[in-house]
Amino acid sequence: MSPRNAARIAYLILIYGFLYLPILVLIVYSFNDAKYSLEWRGMTWAWYRNLFDDPDLLRAALNSVLIAALSATVATGIGALAAVALYRYEFFGKPLLQSLIFVLMMTPDIVMGIALLILFASLSLPLGFWTLLLAHITFNIPFVVVTVSSRISGFDRHLLEAAQDLGATEFQTVRRIVLPLLMPAVAAGWLLSFTLSMDDVMVSFFVTGPTFEILPLRIYSMVRLGVTPEINALCTIMLGVTLILILIAQLLLREKT
Amino acid sequence: MRIREPFKLLAVGAIYFWLTAFALLPNLLVVIASVLERGSDEFVAFAFTLDSYRRLLDPLYLGVLLDSLGLAAATTALCLLLGYPFAYLLTRMPARWRPVLLLLVIIPFWTSSLVRTYAMVILLQTNGWLNQILLGLGLIAEPLELLYTEPAVIAGMLYALLPFMILPLYAALEKLDRRLIEAARDLGAGWITIFRRIILPLTLPGVVAGCMLTFLPGLGMFYVADLLGGAKTMLVGNLIRDQFLSARDWPFGAAASVLLTGLMGLLLWAYYLSSRRAGRGALP
Numbered sequence: 001m002s003p004r005n006a007a008r009i010a011y012l013i014l015i016y017g018f019l020y021l022p023i024l025v026l027i028v029y030s031f032n033d034a035k036y037s038l039e040w041r042g043m044t045w046a047w048y049r050n051l052f053d054d055p056d057l058l059r060a061a062l063n064s065v066l067i068a069a070l071s072a073t074v075a076t077g078i079g080a081l082a083a084v085a086l087y088r089y090e091f092f093g094k095p096l097l098q099s100l101i102f103v104l105m106m107t108p109d110i111v112m113g114i115a116l117l118i119l120f121a122s123l124s125l126p127l128g129f130w131t132l133l134l135a136h137i138t139f140n141i142p143f144v145v146v147t148v149s150s151r152i153s154g155f156d157r158h159l160l161e162a163a164q165d166l167g168a169t170e171f172q173t174v175r176r177i178v179l180p181l182l183m184p185a186v187a188a189g190w191l192l193s194f195t196l197s198m199d200d201v202m203v204s205f206f207v208t209g210p211t212f213e214i215l216p217l218r219i220y221s222m223v224r225l226g227v228t229p230e231i232n233a234l235c236t237i238m239l240g241v242t243l244i245l246i247l248i249a250q251l252l253l254r255e256k257t
Numbered sequence: 258m259r260i261r262e263p264f265k266l267l268a269v270g271a272i273y274f275w276l277t278a279f280a281l282l283p284n285l286l287v288v289i290a291s292v293l294e295r296g297s298d299e300f301v302a303f304a305f306t307l308d309s310y311r312r313l314l315d316p317l318y319l320g321v322l323l324d325s326l327g328l329a330a331a332t333t334a335l336c337l338l339l340g341y342p343f344a345y346l347l348t349r350m351p352a353r354w355r356p357v358l359l360l361l362v363i364i365p366f367w368t369s370s371l372v373r374t375y376a377m378v379i380l381l382q383t384n385g386w387l388n389q390i391l392l393g394l395g396l397i398a399e400p401l402e403l404l405y406t407e408p409a410v411i412a413g414m415l416y417a418l419l420p421f422m423i424l425p426l427y428a429a430l431e432k433l434d435r436r437l438i439e440a441a442r443d444l445g446a447g448w449i450t451i452f453r454r455i456i457l458p459l460t461l462p463g464v465v466a467g468c469m470l471t472f473l474p475g476l477g478m479f480y481v482a483d484l485l486g487g488a489k490t491m492l493v494g495n496l497i498r499d500q501f502l503s504a505r506d507w508p509f510g511a512a513a514s515v516l517l518t519g520l521m522g523l524l525l526w527a528y529y530l531s532s533r534r535a536g537r538g539a540l541p
Contacts, residue, residue, distance in 0.1 A: 012343065015339060023376050025386055085268035103521075108474055108517055110494045118287055170263075199368065199371070201370075206498075220371060223378070235372040235376070238368075242367060242368045246364055246367045
């Protein structure tokens with residue numbers, strides 16, 4: 001290996017180290033059998049067991065999974081249909097719609113959070129399950145549109161024309177040809193939405209009330225009180241779930257049609 | 258829109274409805290709230306005033322704004338400085354490694370930035386890893402107070418946002434036509450000229466997109482300032498949050514949010530211009 005290549009690889013390793021070292025430390029210490037010490041005192045599952053003995057925490061986790069699954073499902077429905085429509089049809093205000101989706105994706109979370117808070121307040125909707133669900137669907141939609149659109153652009157238009165020449169209705173064309181071809185991207189979009197929703201702090205912070213607590217906000221309030229091995233364990237579980245979902249999503253996106 | 262295509266009506270209608278109801282309308286309400294007076298019973302009173310915007314220029318709040326802009330700018334600059342060579346090197350790696358190397362960047366991109374901020378807290382604690390290593394190496398005699406400082410906030414934001422810079426840069430660099438560089442080299446251009454005249458202009462949309470994705474969240478991530486900066490550091494995000502949660506001054510919080518939206522507009526415009534200059538479509 002030439003010195004030039006060695007330097008390049010060293011730089012890559014350095015940045016990857018920066019990205020992964022803190023996470024690695026967090027994971028390792030979630031298993032450390034010592035409450036306050038940095039020294040390695042042996043392996044324990046105690047912190048994980050403590051988590052499962054905390055009913056409030058479990059409820060928050062269930063709430064999070066519920067919101068993530070529901071919002072991912074609705075967002076995938078709307079987002080995938082939108083991606084198909086943007087690819088297939090010409091309609092009034094199409095460029096505007098495309099820019100709007102792009103702007104929505106770029107919008108800082110805090111701006112979206114307070115905008116939705118003001119909306120819900122002016123409608124006098126009580127903050128809780130429903131407001132949280134509506135907010136999560138909203139920030140998930142653009143990611144589904146982008147994921148599905150990127151797959152659609154590599155599509156063979158002749159397949160659709162052939163179906164229509166053979167007398168398929170628009171609905172049949174979409175259901176029998178477009179959707180099956182898009183399935184991997186739709187599934188990836190769902191998984192990524194689920195992940196985003198499970199991890200969101202900023203938007204949720206503004207649009208949920210004390211009646212409906214979710215996991216990231218619970219973690220946030222725990223973390224503000226200080227570092228404990230239980231939070232290490234909880235964060236490790238969150239990381240693990242996210243990691244698995246991203247890996248599946250990436251596999252789905254890579255698979256050739 | 259023809260009636261005999263109910264599917265088209267459904268597909269177009271659903272997204273139109275959702276974006277109008279939950280993206281356009283709420284942002285319109287923010288603008289309206291920002292020019293109303295603060296209410297006593299309700300959150301706003303229906304009387305027009307530009308008072309909230311005037312208060313943004315109050316030295317107290319202007320200080321917070323400028324500090325926050327400085328922190329976000331420093332974070333963005335560091336992300337770009339570290340991310341650009343990194344993204345470039347990624348595109349030069351053997352093709353069979355690239356998917357895995359890219360996936361390793363995507364994983365932190367999708368994982369919770371709160372969890373990663375917390376990981377940073379563990380690392381920077383007084384009795385944390387970094388101090389232990391520095392002590393062990395004999396570089397310092399006593400543990401440093403790393404946590405609750407501005408550099409800690411920058412480190413936290415850098416950590417949370419670096420993947421957001423790398424990914425658009427990688428996408429732009431990957432599209433770069435290598436033949437242009439070879440042609441320039443054959444014609445005798447040096448590396449600096451090649452970078453300045455070819456690589457940078459062609460990847461400028463990626464640079465602007467990356468800066469937008471790091472700078473804007475860098476202004477808003479109130480939990481990074483909370484967890485790593487203590488009470489000392491305040492971002493625009495903390496300011497906005499406090500108006501809605503404790504100060505109950507919604508018009509002022511809305512005005513600060515309109516300011517962020519305005520900044521986003523400026524950056525989007527820069528993105529549009531740079532991608533037009535680089536000869537690609539304006540929006541993906």
